[in-house]
Amino acid sequence: MTTPGTTRIDDLPIRDELRGQSPYGAPQLDVPVRLNTNENPYPLPEPLVRRIAERVAEAARTLNRYPDRDAVELRTELAKYLTRTAGHEVTAANVWAANGSNEVLQQLLQAFGGPGRTAMGFEPSYSMHALISRGTGTGWVSGPRAADFTIDVAAARAAIAEVRPHVVFVTSPNNPTGTAVSAETVLALYEAAQAARPSLVVVDEAYGEFSHHPSLLPLIEGRPNLVVSRTMSKAFGAAGLRLGYLAADPAVVDAVQLVRLPYHLSAVTQATALAALEHTDTLLQYVEQLKAERDRLVAELRAAGCEVVDSDANFVQFGRFGSSHDAWRALLDKGVLVRDNGIPGWLRVTAGTPEENDAFLDAVRALMKENKQA
Numbered sequence: 001m002t003t004p005g006t007t008r009i010d011d012l013p014i015r016d017e018l019r020g021q022s023p024y025g026a027p028q029l030d031v032p033v034r035l036n037t038n039e040n041p042y043p044l045p046e047p048l049v050r051r052i053a054e055r056v057a058e059a060a061r062t063l064n065r066y067p068d069r070d071a072v073e074l075r076t077e078l079a080k081y082l083t084r085t086a087g088h089e090v091t092a093a094n095v096w097a098a099n100g101s102n103e104v105l106q107q108l109l110q111a112f113g114g115p116g117r118t119a120m121g122f123e124p125s126y127s128m129h130a131l132i133s134r135g136t137g138t139g140w141v142s143g144p145r146a147a148d149f150t151i152d153v154a155a156a157r158a159a160i161a162e163v164r165p166h167v168v169f170v171t172s173p174n175n176p177t178g179t180a181v182s183a184e185t186v187l188a189l190y191e192a193a194q195a196a197r198p199s200l201v202v203v204d205e206a207y208g209e210f211s212h213h214p215s216l217l218p219l220i221e222g223r224p225n226l227v228v229s230r231t232m233s234k235a236f237g238a239a240g241l242r243l244g245y246l247a248a249d250p251a252v253v254d255a256v257q258l259v260r261l262p263y264h265l266s267a268v269t270q271a272t273a274l275a276a277l278e279h280t281d282t283l284l285q286y287v288e289q290l291k292a293e294r295d296r297l298v299a300e301l302r303a304a305g306c307e308v309v310d311s312d313a314n315f316v317q318f319g320r321f322g323s324s325h326d327a328w329r330a331l332l333d334k335g336v337l338v339r340d341n342g343i344p345g346w347l348r349v350t351a352g353t354p355e356e357n358d359a360f361l362d363a364v365r366a367l368m369k370e371n372k373q374a
Contacts, residue, residue, distance in 0.1 A: 024127060027337070031332065031336065032336075033336045033337065033352065033359045034337045035338055035351075035352050035356060036337045036348075036349075037339070037350065038175070038207075038234065038350045039233075039237075040236075040237035040239070040290065041290075041353045042237055042286045042290075044237055044238070044276075048275060048276065048278075048282070052271075052272050055272065055274060055275040056268055056272060063267060067263055067270060068267075069263045070257075074265070074270045075092040076091075076092040078092075078095050079094060081280060082217060085215075085280075086214075087214055088215075088220070090217070093253065094247050094249070094250060094253065095246070096246050098244055098265065099242045100233065100243065101204070101206055103264070104244045104245065105204070106135070107256040107260055108167070108202060108227065108229075108252075109132055109136040110256075111255045111259050113137075113166055114138055115138075117166040118138065118140070118141055119133040119139070119169065120140075121142065121143060121171070122144065122170070124174075124343050125169070125175065126171050126174075126175045126206075127341075129171075130142075138167070143160075144159060148179075148309075151181060151189075153188050157188060161192060161195070165193070165199055166199055166200065169202050170185075170189060170202070170203050171203075173207045173208070173210065173312035175207065176341045177317050178312055178315060178316060181203075183216055183219060186203060186226075190219075194225065200227060200252075201225060202227045203229070205217075205228055207312070209234070209284065209287050210294065210313050210314045211313070215228070216228060217247055226249075228247045229245070230246070230247070231243070234314060238276055241272055242269070243269060243273045290351050293351045293353075294311055294313070294314055296357065297360075297361070298311060298316055301318045301361070304361070304364055304368050305368050307320050315348050315349060315350045316348070316351070317343075319345045320346060324343070324344060324345055324346055325340055328340040331360075331367060335363070336363045338360070
């Protein structure tokens, strides 16, 4: 009989690049106000919940059969959504969907990365880019950012020329800093990547609907090695659905189908996502509310004496604290859970409901007062 806990991961014949690594995840603690995982705080509206039930009931009648392995209806509706909201016409041939944007990114790295190949991102950024790279056997190189967390174009171009990565990640709005990336910067990095070697450039727009700036989707026109990835977790308030998608040249869609698992999107997932897309206008109204709350958080945090990074996402990075962990713990002791991403002096808070944000701001003001008195 095996005794639980007697074998460590590193005792197993695990791949060397996975040794010593920690799984992705944020603390889930039972506190009154949880603003640490960038979730949409608003539950799905009841008309949508009923429509999901109808769609799922229809799908349930044929669950003895495999789902549409190419998700054609879903990809068609996603293409219509992008065409209407992102300012560039795409069709189902340009769109691919998977179980969350993380699976989209994994499939891209399986197809364009892998052993002997390298991916680059500009950190601090979404930590799953590095984790998925390692998980697919792709080497990872961290590129530079400026002190204000923007991408220093000259330094980034130099890094790309030196490393010659096969995949380049550009996150806009960036997580955890909330900073947007201009079209001019993306084009400069794309050109640098193509000059170094023909490389895939992935623009991660998981928080794109919350940005003050237009989507970077139109940049894919005439650029077969440029991909824009999206998710329904944030703007659609459907984190539990696990539905992500990309838009790119049809050849990229063909490439990821070489590595996708058979029937990777269940009939229930497809039915639920299609129902959500029927209620796009209502869900985007919640996005507008969250954008207003995000902007209020920025203003109120600055008024409280915090340093705040301009945000285009549904979260705000704020500081600077002598110890970000101590500040995180102090807020937790006041019943508010935010995210400590390991960036010295900084914390990240998700825009919640007005009531949640009020509680958070009260906790921050109390913390700042305590710090002044100390």
